[in-house]
Amino acid sequence: MQIFMRQSLLFQLLSVYLLFVVVVLVAGAGVNAVVEQQLRSDAQASEQALAQEIALETSLQLRGAEDALVALSKLAVQTTNPEKMTSIFQAFRSARSDVDHVSWLDPFGGLRVSWPQNAFVPGAEFSPPDVIQRARTSSGPVFEVGIAAETTLNAGVIIAQPARAANGALVGIVAVSISLVELSVPLKTVVEAQQRQGRQLVISIIDDRGRLVATPNRQRILWTVLDELPGADQALDGHVASNVSPGPDRKDWLLSAVPVPNAGWAVVVQRPTREALAVVEQFHLWLLIAAILFAVGGLLFWLLLLQRVIRPLHMLAIQHQILPTSAESIATDGLALRDDEVGDLARSLVRLERDGLEKLGELRTLLETSNAVVGSLEPRAVVSKIIAEVRRLVNVQAATVLLPDEQGVLRVLVSDGHSSRYTQDLSLSPENTSSSAVSALRDGKPVQKLLGPRQSTPSLSYDEGFRSVLAIPIISRHAGGVVLLVHRTEPHPFNQNEIDLLLTFANYATLAWEHAVLYERSDDRLREVARENEQLYRQASEEKQKLEAIMESMSDGLVLTGTDGNVLYANPGASMIAGLPSASLERHPITVLYKALHAAAAEPAQCERLLDSAESAIDGTEYVVEIIRDDRRRAIHLRQFDVGDVSGQAIGRGLLLRDVTREREVDEFKT
The missing domain is CATH 3.30.450.20 (PAS domain)
Structure with a gap:
């Protein structure tokens, strides 16, 4: 109820009128007091x-x-x-x-x-x-x-x-x-x-x-x-x-x-x-008479306003708040017969409803044709549906879609309503400026022409009995442009409503054509990319197998860790030196390896100092740890290095373990 009162024109006008009356009464009381005091004086x-x-x-x-x-x-x-x-x-x-x-x-x-x-x-x-x-x-x-x-x-x-x-x-x-x-x-x-x-x-x-x-x-x-x-x-x-x-x-x-x-x-x-003070009483009498006349005039004004304006507007709002389902259900009597502004408004609303129904009919047809056109992703099938829906939209007897080849010559892609000779022989070069199709594709706007026997160049359309032709360009930045040609046997031009309707449909057709062409191109590109990826995968697999064979055949130990310090890879040599299987090292912290070396160290205190410094060592740091393996002292050379990506960003660290026991024995023998 409150929303209705706020939106009601009658309530708004009545509020303004009452506010005006209050202002007039307050002003009248003030004037009465001033004038009365002046008259008394x-x-x-x-x-x-x-x-x-x-x-x-x-x-x-x-x-x-x-x-x-x-x-x-x-x-x-x-x-x-x-x-x-x-x-x-x-x-x-x-x-x-x-x-x-x-x-x-x-x-x-x-x-x-x-x-x-x-x-x-x-x-x-x-x-x-x-x-x-x-x-x-x-x-x-x-x-x-x-x-x-x-x-x-x-x-x-x-x-x-x-x-x-x-x-x-x-x-x-x-x-x-x-x-x-x-x-x-x-x-x-x-x-x-x-x-x-x-x-x-x-x-x-x-x-x-x-x-x-x-x-x-x-x-x-x-x-x-x-x-x-x-x-x-x-x-x-x-x-x-x-x-x-x-x-x-x-x-x-x-x-x-x-x-x-x-x-x-x-x-x-x-x-x-x-x-x-008779003049004061007389002034009060005249003021009372003026107030009565004002009240009576206001009442008559409101009755007239309610009867001639507010109530008709309310009736118009109720009659036209919902668009009718058909033109026959539109009311054309009553208020529409009045000769004043309310009658003009009623007639305008009737015209608006009729135009709306007509436009909705066109849009409904356009939506149906659009859905039919975009229902396929194959370019030739899309063009065939475009031609079929165009013939349903407007009164034409034939339609053709022309596609330019690599030299820009327009040739028939799909045709409906023409003979096979027309489909095979039609060829329009860019220099043929008298052709409506060439002009439409060049200018980017519709071109229509009436065909007659006296023409500068022979016309296949005229030979097949068509007397009116309209060329609609369908231009896409990504899929190229095509031309939609529609023919009519009657020798009269297309009206603006038909041209606008075909232009609107051409916008949908452009999207469908572009979608189909791009989908076809993307499908080809995806197949090509799939072949390239398959080849790269095979090459990478071969390289990986070679690398794994080399690393597993190494007698030296190799350990790779991530930036978080967890072991990502440990070859058999590292497992043999540490005395731990690879499964105990991989996906575990590098400290597991250090603890295994410390447990087998010949001198645990010295080994512990070296391993502690190894955790904070920089790239290229080398040191030797002596361990006891199979009741023999072995010297293990450890060397740390950083591992980076192509851009040089560090992605982990590496640790190379090499048994240098024999080399040390040779050096001792020489000395």
């Missing part, structure tokens, strides 16, 4: 930009009110007439719709002039007193969120500007109350615009104490909401903050808080996370 940046815009507008509004109050304080210093000051205050309030009340205070905070005068009590102490105390010691405007109870019951931003004379003495204090309701109008406008678009938005401005100073819901003004707005304390410290926290409806809201420049306040913008 963009949404938070958008909310922060809105909060910063409101903070900047609030800061500019406060700065404008302070600048207008500074200019008003300068006018108030220039007049001491209450009626005229009241007129100035009236004009100032009419010019600024956000100003709820304008008052002139003495240096100690007592009310002197106020507009509108609906609840004015001259001499009353201005409240809240903290802003007055700060203004008395300040050189510029100061403000505080609260309610000026002496003049109005509306909450507002109380701004106090000290009015000083030219010498710097405090003349009085100009105080205005900016309505927090009017400060909330722009916020309400923005929120209502969002509501008309079906979106929820909450904008709040808080002071340094965490109280609401501006909000679309006027009933919540001056409520302490710092605990309800996570991150607002960071904005009061001068930092921009963004986070997600539960909102008024207990759902997640995106909160963005930024500080109001030069005021110590903070602007807080709240929006439901679902709306603020």
